Amino acid sequence: MNRLTTSAGGYDLARFPEDPRDPFRAWDASDAYLLQHLESPEGALPDGPAGDVVVVGDRWGALSTALASHRPVQISDSYLGQRATAANLERNGLPADAVRLLSPRDTPPDRVGVLLVRVPKSLAFLEDQLHRLAPAVHAGTVVIGTGMVKEIHTSTLALFERIIGPTRTSLALRKARLIHCTPDPALPRTPSPWPLRYELPPDAGAAAGRTVTNHAGIFCADRLDIGTRFFLKHLPDRTGPDRVVDLGCGNGVLGLAAALANPDATLTFVDESHQAVASAEETFRANTGPGARASFVVGDALAGAEPDSVDLVLNNPPFHSHQATTDATARTMFHGARRALRRGGELWVVANRHLGHHTTLRRVFGNCATVAGDPKFVVLRAVKR
Known part of the structure; x- marks a missing residue:
């Protein structure tokens, strides 16, 4: 187990299944960078009827647990990641229903107010999820991706640009970077090429x-x-x-x-x-x-x-x-x-x-x-x- 500390509080987090011999943390610098940005005046999450807060690719539930007060929807392909999220919510005294757990096979939310994307290893998965969520994204949706510098490539940014809208990146912090994307409702909505x-x-x-x-x-x-x-x-x-x-x-x-x-x-x-x-x-x-x-x-x-x-x-x-x-x-x-x-x-x-x-x-x-x-x-x- 390890502790993620933010300005809003600290969270004890572990991967699933928890193994005391496992040297790997349940979060990394990119998770911390995104949470730090969301806690700043510039990145504060909007209130009101803008839509659901959706977290895609949250590997071990660090983002979803820290954002539990916003009752996010987590979309994860990983059974172990979903189990880790549930365990981390319980570990931190948060209600089990604070996060709605969906798989990529489930119907995504109808309207997305905030879309947070932990950049996955698979560009194909990112492409598929952006296509599936694009119809629920609107001009006021806040879209932010996060990943380690070595995980964010020109092709990653090109997917956000092509499917959601204009994209820029932040400065690197502890080898992590943020992706800021402005939705463009005029972009053509095309179906995912998968499977x-x-x-x-x-x-x-x-x-x-x-x-x-x-x-x-x-x-x-x-x-x-x-x-x-x-x-x-x-x-x-x-x-x-x-x-x-x-x-x-x-x-x-x-x-x-x-x-x-x-x-x-x-x-x-x-x-x-x-x-x-x-x-x-x-x-x-x-x-x-x-x-x-x-x-x-x-x-x-x-x-x-x-x-x-x-x-x-x-x-x-x-x-x-x-x-x-x-x-x-x-x-x-x-x-x-x-x-x-x-x-x-x-x-x-x-x-x-x-x-x-x-x-x-x-x-x-x-x-x-x-x-x-x-x-x-x-x-x-x-x-x-």
Whole structure:
């Protein structure tokens, strides 16, 4: 836990799930810079019927918690970010309903008085959200973005300019910067170009030639990423009524391939991203028949899975949490997989070779075998004994 101090007060904040070993804060200098600006006479939030205060991309709820008195609407693609917001509200003695939590799949507010955007890592997600919110923005809407200097590029500003209106940036403060955008009601309102769809290449195993749906913000949304491509060539050859989990499913290609190779399997697609789970469901439904069995879960890895209930887990774990490189997510996934697997059940993982996941898997499972590898990637298998 760490404390964010503003002129309006201090807030104890933590990421979710809270881990005392986690060295990363639940806020950064860009959050503090935006709050400092809003507390100044120049940046004071308007009163009256201008519309909702909307916060997009609030990573761990720092902005929403500090602005709880304005009853903001938070739009976040992250299940963990939403859980962190709820926990931080409770931690600071604020009512649970002080922030309305929405995902990108929900209908946005009809009228926005203040739009605050924590610039996301994905420009595609920013583009999609600006398109979705633009009809609710009016001439009097206050629009401010915030991010670290290294996160704000010419392309970032161009999106605000093209979709919302003229844009300028502030001076940098502690390596953070603000984006001030003036809405231009005369700009044409065009629909979001998302989702994107593409056809899987011939070397995609059982899923070759199938069409994949990718909502904005999904990793490698315009093509099959090379790690998944390598994994598809080395998936386990199984038959029978397996319960299979595509853990951290992204657009669901791994789970789709498993379902096509074994029509008797029952699939579960899990991701902490609402956009990812929506992509996986559309990908699966478009490429399987009415008898295909699958469920789709937005959640914290396999935290909610029934113990000893799964035969096979397929996993391509991320190794970034926003800008930080960390194996914390992979470790959570591996521990969750071991709890969920039946005795004799298997976890198959693809990862960059240099990450050394084989060491973690041996510690968690007591065993780890290398199924395949090339100079960049390795496919690993761990069995629950």
